Amino acid sequence: EDMVEVLFAALARRVATQISTSTMSSWCTADDTSALSASGLAQSAIDVLCKGAGPERRGLATSYTDTQIDTMIGGITGSQDISYMLLSGFFVFFMQAGFAMLCAGSVRSKNVMNILIKNVLDACIGCMAYFCFGWAISYGTKDSSSFSGEFAGEGWFFLAKGDHDASFTNWHNFFFQWAFTAAAATITSGAMAERTAFQAYIAYSIILSGFVYPVVVHWIWDTAGWLCNWKTDKDGNDDTLNGVGMHDFAGSGVVHMTGGIAGLMGAAIVGPRTGRFDASGRPMAMPGHNAALVVLGTFILWVGWYGFNPGSVLAITGDAAVSVARVCVTTTLAAASGGIGAMILNYSLYKVWDLVAVCNGVLAGLVSITAGAYALQPWAAILSGFVGSVVLWASSKLLLKLKIDDPLEAFPVHGACGAWGCIAVGLFADEKLLGNENYGALLGGGGKLLGNQILGICVITLWVSVTIGGLFFTLKMFGMLRASAEEEAAGLDESKHGGSAYNMEPSKV
Incomplete structure (x- = not known):
């Protein structure tokens, strides 16, 4: 350098x-x-x-002149940062392939095409909804000199200039944020797999991508958002809640909790798959049809996380390059400790080296470090990932006790571990890395950051539960939420998508 x-x-x-x-x-x-x-x-x-x-x-x-030279060098630096954000956005978008493989392997073979078309449409519908409304609610202002409200953005609907006094130049940020939006919507579809009506999926995908998720983004990631940890007033002065705000670096709460809570509400309201629980309420095994696809999806998601977390540094030049490298390391350590923790826990309890459990443990570790990848030291990243595997196991058992059927464990992995990731920041955030005197409570930084993290968890849970839960409840009232018993028994591929994902008929040639 x-x-x-x-x-x-x-x-x-x-x-x-x-x-x-x-x-x-x-x-x-x-x-x-x-x-x-x-x-x-x-x-x-x-x-x-x-x-x-x-x-x-x-x-x-x-x-x-010196000014001209500074301008030229600044242009080179800015171009490098934009290129880095675009490349990171490509990685985050490629996570859709990982979600697709993970979902396909985790459902029964008669529902593969159904879950895959939902994954594809998450990108398509999410893009249109975010273009029309999502970006404006997340980051929009009325004009270049105005300040949006604390609850939601106020301009740039349809990315249109309208009465603004400056043309739109934030293309790289729009692309990067849309990739995150698609991830949140995909999380939800996995929790409701194998029995949800297709029209219900389209409805929640539009609402989640265009309204519910962007509001959470604005609260925590926009300069004007009331929970943002770099919030300023109209004069540019620090205006953070309790002097620190909520620190959710890459989205344990914003992305994963939002998608996970939405999935929990959907799974609870739509009801379990036929046969998932017997007459006494005991859960009956319904394993996915292809563990190889689960492993492939896990590795693709792991690679994609190197756009998700390091990309959230939002720059690569100067000192930011060191931060990017450090975030890569903390992300990797948490993923590894999550997988190891899940392996140890499942073998200790069941005497089985459970492949799918290890894959989910890796994902739990990744979700757990997403909020704190920038502010946690390596030892804390390892602890965060390991505890994430325990949170995954405990929340999965709780869902079964409540007779809530989540085929991909979307809520345990993303919702519960997302909440834990936010709490981990409040406990273990390093003072120097966080850059605030209100750092991790267990490291001597007091309780303000931890209190803000818990407050953020509560308001995300309440907001998503009320909005998405209300949508699902309304759809259920009108008979539009769940596929019929006949369609579910035959498989949604045959009943809704024109045939099986696997053509097993012998060739006539």
Whole structure:
């Protein structure tokens, strides 16, 4: 990094100096040459950079001011950051493939096409809903100089200029945030798999992507949001709740809790799959049809998380590069400890090396570190992931006690572990990494951050439960929530999608 800075400095001085087209023998001053040599650059490379006056170089006899040079370097830095955010958005969007494989492997073979078309439409419907309403509610303002409300954004519906005084330039942020939106909607579909009517899925996908999720985003991630940990007033002064706000770095609460709570409400209201519980209420096993797809989906999601968490640094130049690397490490440690924790727990209780449980443990660890990937030290990341595997197991058992059928354990993985991830920040956030005197309670930072984290968990739960729960309850009243018993028995692939996902008929050729 230091060498790059030295090179930039040398190049800036080179173009800032009036160059003689007849006597030029070097591009660099003595100070430039000394600095390049001290940086470790080979002398041959220094000679190429600084010496020689070929005709292609003589035409650059232009003088630039310091301001112009700063502008040029700033443009290069900004382009790198935008490119990094776009690349991270590609990774987050690729997580849809991971969700698709995970969902397909976790359901019975007669419902594979049904769950896959929902995964595809999460991206399509989510994109349209976020374009029309979601972005505006998340981050919109009436004009470039205005300040949106604490509850929701106020402008840029349909990304339209309207009466704004500046054209829209935030394309990279829109793309990055849409990829997160699609993830939240996909979480919900897994909890309601194998018995939900297709029209109900379309309805909640629109409402969740276009309204419910964006409101949570605005509260916690927009500068004007009432829970945002970098909230400011209209004059740019700090206005965070209790001096610290809620710290949810990449979305344990914003994304995963929102999707998980929505899934919990859907699973509870739609009811369990036929045969999931016997007459006495005892759960009956309904394993997914393909563990290989579950493993493939888990690994794709793990890779995608390197866009989810490190991408949320929102920059890659300068000191941000070190932060990106650190977030990669904490993310990896939490995933690994979550998988190991699930393996140990399941073998200790059932004497089985459970492959699917380990995969879910990895995902639980990833969800658990998403809020604190930036603010937790490595040891705390390991602890967060390990505890996440315990939270996963305990919440899964609780759902069975309540006779709530969640085929993909979407609420335990995303809802319960998302809440734990937010609490972990309140307990273990490092003072220097967080950059606030109100850091982790167990590290001596007091209880303000922990209190804000718990408050955020409560309001997310209440908001999503009321809005999405109300939608599902209304759909159920009108008979639009659940597929018929006949359709469920035959499989939603045959009854709704024109055939099976697997063509097993022998070839006639």
